[in-house]
Amino acid sequence: MAHDATHPSVRPHNPRFSSGPCAKRPGWSLAALEGAALGRSHRAKGPKAKLAEVIDRSRAILGLPAEWRLGIVPGSDTGAVEMAMWTLLGPRPVDVLAFESFGEGWAADVAKQLKLEHRVLSAPYGRLPDLGAVDWSRDVVFTWNGTTSGVRVPNGDWIAPDRQGLAICDATSAAFAMALPWDRLDVVTWSWQKVLGGEAAHGMLALSPRAVERLLSHKPAWPLPKVFRLVSGGKLIEGIFKGETINTPSMLCVEDALDGLRWAEAIGGLPALIARAEANLAAVARWIDATPNYTFLAEDPATRSCTSICLSITAPWFARLPAETQAEAAKAIASLLEKEGVALDAGGYRDAPPGLRLWGGATVETADIEAVLPWLDWAADTVAARFAIVPAAE
Structure with a gap:
């Protein structure tokens, strides 16, 4: 199917498709921040109550079991995952799932920093490792949704209910957009800057009773920085889970x-958030069925992310380019979309195969997804001409 290079007639109302920090909620303005407790100590009664409110509202929306602890920690999701690994790992060997860049990073930390007995179950971008090969006598570290690959685990059925090890889940681009099976997880982390469009640098750490038991019974063999410490005098620092943050938020x-x-909460809580994200994925899937220019990077429909929607370029002209030129062409498409002001920050992750990435989380309107997709075709055809390749000649 050939396209002419005329501009599509409709532009997205909000062109912000970054995968983090992500688009603000519809209707957001600076007026939403007028009640901020600026110039106050975060340990004062009012500000501390606001921190506790973030915890309480998050618990309620996500359906976190009552016996779980939830705290605000420094360093965004990365800080939360590192805190979990450095304080909990050690008693057992570790399996790490690596199917995108962040999982690869956690595997590197387990191997090179903590130097633990481990296995890395890996898969190329677009696929999942063999989930059936996971050994649940070990601790297991994994991402629920690969922000840089657009691949998610389909459900929690592969996680053993009678596991001996801990299931440590990086859910930064899954929380608030996907149903998480709390009974199959022991540690879950996320940040404010993804599905709800919050600002960066703050992470959330959720711990099951099994994780708390590990914290209290295991003393790591390595020194722990202050910002990682969850235990003092052999007891859990309960204040962390009541709004008493380790550092200044x-x-x-x-x-x-x-x-x-x-x-x-106002739009209907977790079911509404999930429905909005899934509607965005469905809109992209309908377009994929009709365009020759793109496909999903995630090969299996059951594993396609509804938040970080990663696209491979399949235009015949693109396939004929050398690998280094493909990367250049993909960047040119993303640059053209940004120059036109229709899709900001839509380039694929630097370590991923050349392509594009659209954030489809709950703060993104489906109408904006539908409006930007013709622009992706237009940009592909325009860049093809720049590389002296005319799609109409296919």
């Missing part, structure tokens, strides 16, 4: 997080 970001949580 931004109360401006706290107010923004509360705004996102209130919006989520």
Whole structure:
């Protein structure tokens, strides 16, 4: 199918498709931050209550079991995952699932920093490792949704209910957009900057009773930085899970997080958030069926992410380019979309195969997804001409 190079007639109302920090909720403005406790100590009664409110509202929306602890920690999702690994790992060998860049990073930390007995179950971008090969006598570290690959685990059925090890789940681009099986997980982490469109630098750490038991019974063989410490004098530092943060949080970001949580509640909570993200994925899937220019990077429909929607370029002209030129052409497409002001930050992740990535989380309107897709075809055809390849000649 050939396309002419005329501009599509409709533009997205909001062209922000970054996979983190992500688009703000519909209707957001700076007025949402007017109640922020600026210039106050985060340990004062009012600001501390706001921090506790973030925890309480998050618990309620996600359906976190009552016996789980949930705290705000420094360093975004990365800080939360590192805190979990450095404080919990050690008693057992470790399996790490690596099917995108962040899983690869956790595997490197287990191998090179913590130097633990481990296996890495890996898969190329677009696929999952063999989930049946996971050994649940070991601790297991994995991402639920690969932000840089657009691949997610389809469900929690592969996680043993009678596991001996801990299931440590990086859910940064899954929380608030996908159903998480809490009974199959022991540690879950995420950040404010993904599905609810919050500001960066703050992470969330959720711990099951099994994880807390490990914290209290295991003393790591390595020194722990202060920002990683969850235990003092042999007891859990309970204040962390009541709004007493380890380091100083931004109360401006706290107010923004509360705004996102209130919006989520107002539209119907977790079911509505999931439905919005899945509608965005469905809109892309309909377009994929009709365009020759792109396909999903995730090969199996059951594993396609509804938040970080990663696209491979399949235009015949693109396939004829040398590998280094393909990367250049993909960047040119993303640059053209940004220059036109229709899709900001839509380039694929630097370590992923050349392509594009659209954030489809709950703050993104499906109408904006539908509006941007013709622009992706237009950009592919326009860049083809720049490389002296005319799609109409296919």
